[in-house]
Amino acid sequence: QVQLVESGGGLVQAGGSLRLSCAVSGIIFSINTMGWYRQAPGKQRELVATITMFGNTNYAESAKGRFTISRDTAKNTVYLQMNNLKPEDTAVYYCNVFQSPAAWGQGTQVTVSS
Numbered sequence: 001q002v003q004l005v006e007s008g009g010g011l012v013q014a015g016g017s018l019r020l021s022c023a024v025s026g027i028i029f030s031i032n033t034m035g036w037y038r039q040a041p042g043k044q045r046e047l048v049a050t051i052t053m054f055g056n057t058n059y060a061e062s063a064k065g066r067f068t069i070s071r072d073t074a075k076n077t078v079y080l081q082m083n084n085l086k087p088e089d090t091a092v093y094y095c096n097v098f099q100s101p102a103a104w105g106q107g108t109q110v111t112v113s114s
Helices: none
Strands: 003-007 010-013 018-025 036-037 046-051 057-059 067-072 077-082 092-096 109-111
Touching: 003 092, 018 036, 018 092, 018 109, 036 067, 036 077, 046 067, 057 067, 057 109, 077 092
Parallel strands: 010 109
Antiparallel strands: 003 018, 018 077, 036 046, 036 092, 046 057, 067 077, 092 109
16 A cells, blocks of 8 residues: 655744655555645645656745755655745644545644754
8 A cells, every 4th residue: 555654744843944755655656646734733634745756846935935846756755845934834744645645644744943
């Protein structure tokens, strides 16, 4: 089955940066569009960014200009580079297969202090 293992979160001050990683197994990673999602306390999970097999990307308005999604097919890994972080970016971040989401991984906590 699909396994998703997120890492790279942490505590950072506003304006700082983090790079999240998601190791993917159990699917043909190279042909799937992957997405990063986040869920803040008391809120629904939301889509942050997607990347297709061709490297085409899309971002939520809140992420545009600050976040960059990328993928390494050789490593079956998708990344999310987050710059100029804001307190409102505080959330648990998850990755998943965009078209047909699998069981969610444990996520990685990102906390941005003001």
